[in-house]
Amino acid sequence: MPPVAAREREFEFTDADFERIRKLIYQHAGIALSPAKQDMVYSRLARRLRACGDKTFAQYLQRLERDRAEWETFVNSLTTNLTSFFREAHHFDILADHLRKLKDNERRPARIWCCAASTGEEPYSLAITACEAFDSLNPPVQIIASDIDTNVLAQGERGVFRQERVERLSPQRLQRFFLRGAGSQDGQVRVRPELQRLITFRRINLLDPNWAVQGPLDALFCRNVMIYFDKPTQYGILKRFVPLLRPEGLLFAGHSESFMHAADLFRSLGRTVYKRKDADHG
Numbered sequence: 208m209p210p211v212a213a214r215e216r217e218f219e220f221t222d223a224d225f226e227r228i229r230k231l232i233y234q235h236a237g238i239a240l241s242p243a244k245q246d247m248v249y250s251r252l253a254r255r256l257r258a259c260g261d262k263t264f265a266q267y268l269q270r271l272e273r274d275r276a277e278w279e280t281f282v283n284s285l286t287t288n289l290t291s292f293f294r295e296a297h298h299f300d301i302l303a304d305h306l307r308k309l310k311d312n313e314r315r316p317a318r319i320w321c322c323a324a325s326t327g328e329e330p331y332s333l334a335i336t337a338c339e340a341f342d343s344l345n346p347p348v349q350i351i352a353s354d355i356d357t358n359v360l361a362q363g364e365r366g367v368f369r370q371e372r373v374e375r376l377s378p379q380r381l382q383r384f385f386l387r388g389a390g391s392q393d394g395q396v397r398v399r400p401e402l403q404r405l406i407t408f409r410r411i412n413l414l415d416p417n418w419a420v421q422g423p424l425d426a427l428f429c430r431n432v433m434i435y436f437d438k439p440t441q442y443g444i445l446k447r448f449v450p451l452l453r454p455e456g457l458l459f460a461g462h463s464e465s466f467m468h469a470a471d472l473f474r475s476l477g478r479t480v481y482k483r484k485d486a487d488h489g
Contacts (some may be wrong), residue, residue, distance in 0.1 A: 218262065219264065225248060228285075235412075236286070238435040238436070239437045240340075252267065255281070273434075279357055283358050291328055291372070292331070292372065292375065294332075301457070317348045319424065319425060320351045320426075320451070322354075323339060323429065323431060324354045324359070327364070327408075330406050330408075331366070331402055334398075338401075350405050352406050352408045355410065357410055359456070367385075367392075367398075368395065383399075384398060386430070424450065424452050425455075427448060429459065433461070460479040465479075
């Protein structure tokens, strides 16, 4: 007898279906789904079965094989996009100090890659940090914001957020960097166009052989991304980060992530911030 939860499911979803999905998302996006994610996978993809008119997961997986356009939606459905403005705020303080040093010592634009842009809160937090560090709405900073999920990238590029997404920001930041919606846009805010001009949104799969990013970078935010990859995949990505970062560039990870298994590539500066191992230690 199958468990009650399985009997009550709208669609047939076998262990073999789940294992096939795990294999496909790993091959396509490097995401390593644990066995504990079976219910999450069911709930996320059940929406696609309804939309496509499929009766079982086996039918949907057959569709996936013949309809390459469905791949994008498949990946979008299984990626988690939990984000907020100035999440892990100490990282933005460290970045601000780093940018101020560049302002004092360099006469060139600073380049930053945010490789898990989600709906835009993180890259806009980077843009605000840059504006504050240079005390200008037009700082010499270029931000590349990428994600594998095209839906969230489109939201981020729009730069429109519900009021509750920004309620933790200070009144000063709200006034300086956001425009309040009126009429049909009441309850929403839009980032100022000056912030949008600092950011280029691009779809990038970190498993792709070529990335639409050119170094050298002054900072690379790869936060809460590596938790979805196994250690060999993480190491391969980190190895590709090294030549993209300037010797003095900073790599930022999520609070639950550690790159100690790549100690030959990056050394920890503490607080989940890393520097190239081959950089001058002085």
